[in-house]
Amino acid sequence: MWLRRSKTRARVHNAPAPKFACSSFKDVHTLLLDDEPAGGGSPGSSLESPTKPSICHRSRSVKTLIRTLSQPAPPEEIRIPGAEQTVVVYFTSLRIVRRTFEDCKAVRSILRDFRVSIDERDLSMDSGFMDELRSILGQSPEKNSKLTLPRVFIGGRYVGGVEEVRRLHESGELKKHVEGLPASEPGTCGACGGYRFILCDECSGSHKYYSEKGGFRSCTLCNENGLVRCPSCSCAPL
Structure with a gap:
């Protein structure tokens, strides 16, 4: 008598899928976890419990830091020794360049209205003033750097050119700069x-x-x- 074989069912075990462990996605997985609420709570609980800064927040912080580090340091203050009691103006009286002549004329007119002592140094009358101004501003004549006029110093301190003087005059700050300087003779x-x-x-x-x-x-x-x-x-x- 033949023995009856029992049919056995082959069991197929579904092996767990291997984890994707590519190193290039490691940081992405970590960043996604940072955005979830701490302690596995609901999204609304993240407002009540402190969490790590989000990706956008950290990106803004890095951009702010880079912008701060990339800004140049403020330039050193330029001064003329021995000119603390006067206004020094480097200008030209030549009409070769009309805009330069008009700028020099406008600055001298603004400063003269304050009735203070003004030392006007005309570069067209004495070329030595050109070398003198370049030395004060730290410009080398060998580089042929463009030197725009006028240039104004108040109380020995460098103020700037025509745009700076006009802006200070319109805001009322120029009057504060010349206060205390000796008056000019009429x-x-x-x-x-x-x-x-x-x-x-x-x-x-x-x-x-x-x-x-x-x-x-x-x-x-x-x-x-x-x-x-x-x-x-x-x-x-x-």
């Missing part, structure tokens, strides 16, 4: 007629003088135009 200087320069007495304005030993030589007391600063209305050069 009227026009009788020695130079307001030009701030007179002819050199040594060479009579020729910028050359004659000596029996060396013949003709350049005068060392005046500039290239045979002029010296008016002793009555101009401050001594730096």
